[in-house]
Amino acid sequence: MVMIIPLTLTIAGLLVLIYFLWSRRRFYKLILELPGPLGLPFLGSVPAYFLNNLKMIQRTKYMDKYGSTILTWIGTHPVILSRDPKIARDVLTSSKFLIRNWRVTSAMASIFGLGLVTLQGTAWNTRRKYLNASFKHNVLLSFIPIFNSKTRTLVTHMNTLVGQDEVYFLPHLLRWSLSVAYQTTLGIDVRDETNFKNNALIDSWQSLVKLIIIGIFMNVSQNKIVSKIIGWERRKAHVFSKINVLIDKIIDSKLNSHPEHNTNSVINRMIKLYRNGSISLEEVKGECYNMVLAGIDTTAVTLHHTLILLAMFPQYQDLVYEELKKVYPDSGDFEVEYEDLQKLVYLDRVLNETLRLIPSAGITVRNSNEDFLLSNKVLVPKGVAIIVDIFNIHRNKDYWGANAHTFNPDNFLPDNVRDRHPYAFIPFSKGRRNCIGSIKAGDMP
Template sequence: MFVQYLIVIVILLLIVDRWKPKKMMILHQQLGNDWAYYPIIGNAFSFIGNNEDLMTTFMKSSIQGFRRRYNAISFWLGNIFFVGINDADQAIIVLKSTLDKNFVHKFTKYLTGNGLVFAPVDIWHRRRKILAPSFASRYVSKFVTVFEAHAKIIAEELECKVGKGDFSCLEYVNRYALDSICETEFGMNMDMQRQPKHPFFNAFVENIQNIAARLCLPWLHIDAIYKLLPVYSRQEATKKIIYEFIDNLIYKKTELIKERDGIEDETDDLTDKSNIHMKSFLELMIENSKNTDKAYSHEELREETLILALAGTDTSAIGICFTILLLSQHSDIQERVYNEIQEILGDSDKPLQMEDLLKLKYTKAVINETLRLYPPVPFITRCCTEDLILPNGILVPKDSNVVVSIWGIHHNPLHWGDDVEDFNPDRFMSGQIPTAFMPFSHGPRNCVGYKYAMLSLTTTLVTLLRKYRFTPATNFKYDKNNPLRLSFAIMMKHVHGFTVQMEYRK
């Protein structure tokens, strides 16, 4: 009986595979790809493998697009149609006019729910209005002290690695980033940098890795199948740890807010309540949502704080790690950054100030060039709710999925010239940011926290480079002929964990 059912299912899938919308078939004939096509699974076989294989496939797809007439390709994952874009002008049209997230985000929503990044458009509109004011410069600039405090801790934690040979900086920076985001979100210091086995940190990392592994395998998209696998039990266990940790922080913080507000209401001489303390994102979200027709529920607060934890931790951490890795391979650029820091800040131990960080023009150029070569989020997906005509003349049919390759746009010679693969921060020294530079996405659904991420990146690098010099790992020299090995796990990462060596500057 089982065999008979299986035969029926296969026949039905074959029928479905042969029936595809005409507009999609026409576009696929125009664009196409270099991969093998198989009935039922389409081009999915090319996406099988580990995280490094997956990132390699994404990069190869972009290179395919560079060589094709329309600077784009198309492919099928099962019966789902995708258009891959590697051109900035096309990407801008897609990201401005197509706001609906594509179906693959449902796997991340398993953890984050309708948090801002993955929310449907109707929910996103309301939440963006509530959250965006929290990232205004007048609030974010106050976090410099938080970033610096935690950066000094990571500097202390790294002392055991000085002169001890190769080590991976990823875990150290990850814990720094998560400590920073927890304090700026909840106003509480979790001290995870000094607790390598913190259950929330480990559960958070594992859950995200498992989500990434599921994304490009169509047979794992079916919940009924996925729930039969051992990995699903692990996902449920780690999700429980994450939710309990976040819920506990929200309950604690909301009680503290009530107590503080009660004390302030009874104090007559406090005339300017806005400057009493540095407000956390949770406080700002609660305050801003009260000004709408419906205040945030506990579940909504959990969703948004989880999204901020995911985006704020990985974006900042991966950006810091790639910058450290590249500076270790380019000693001349590293010394130029250090000299700028010394010129602006000197040897003073006074706390970092926002105005000082804004003067570090070359340091910012180095960070931008790092984000160009190695954008933490290498691609973005959208689903077209209407037919869409791109600047190159192709028509993307309604219900098509579009993959905007940020990695591809940042490595497209048409935008950056023949030295596109060179690490050259001077290309960002003119003061004009090219339109083809979009590490934090583009359009209405761009990253609301990009100022936060850049401030965290800058503060951490300044703190570390004032104390340490980073040098290359043993027997490894990065260049165009020996590129970094990359993997994809929601964010783009270095296969070898950002391995470097380190020595004191003085």
């Protein structure tokens, strides 16, 4: 009898393992169809990623070794990784890949709730259609006076730094970007707010980003009990105490006043949904968090990279300067009009080349909601995640040539753009779930 119990447990364990492996046989079939590193049992390639601080370099190493579309394992989960624009088009244009990876979205939702960035399925589709009105061309044109005013403030501040030693300029750009995001999204100028002046506001938003990153790589931190034990719940409450002072003030002001004439701003459209009983007050705040956070880092970091690249390549900086002098021959204080932007052709090429080499989002991750046949004839089973590696698509030598890693604005000459695969350049993603602010980013000063 004593011997039977261990034997029974062993057999039961083997049966459970066999069932587990059999239920995932379609995942393992991918090993025969796609090359890639098997990694370690139960860990996959996780150790390799953690040992390499620059995750994009590890992804590049894998694809240089195994091919442009490969299979990797994150723990026991199969993940397809691709730098092939054709595969990117398959994924980003298909209705079967509208679901963003749960690990990323759940980490974000656990921090600031549901909004356009974190919603899934039909809920996302409904919200996206509703908020599209906030990003129409005429609405964006109405922001030009705000952009002019904020840019003048930034230039004035930059002048105070002239003649000093080396300056790390990103914090200055983040403050500026936050100010722009608040006024265009929430309709408030934060210049005179105490938490803006003492940097508590921007520090709080940056702390949120760190909490999201922790949540992505340590999913257990999203559990309320675990979060309280390790102190992250208290840290999150402290961060939101700084952010919510202003957002609560804005929402209360909107609710206690008559509906505004400009009903197409993000905050006004969300308030309208709340008044109609379609969403809760927490969902209004969640969308505010989503939109403001999406606008702060992407704008500031891209401008920072552009300034660095122009400083590294003065020959291109000189060409940008000459074009600006041609469009604006009178130096000093002047207003930028939308029509002027259409004349800044070379500057546009420089910005695109910056986004090519250093996209604001290096990857986008999608999960298949049903089986899907890729253009390379690989059948992706339901539930498998695909990483569209934007960073490496933008440096794929098959599409960008032997000097794909070199900064060269001529990559965006009309003839070069015309001959290139349409999904070889996707800085704001593409397809049905592309960045809603891509028009704003591309067309505005």
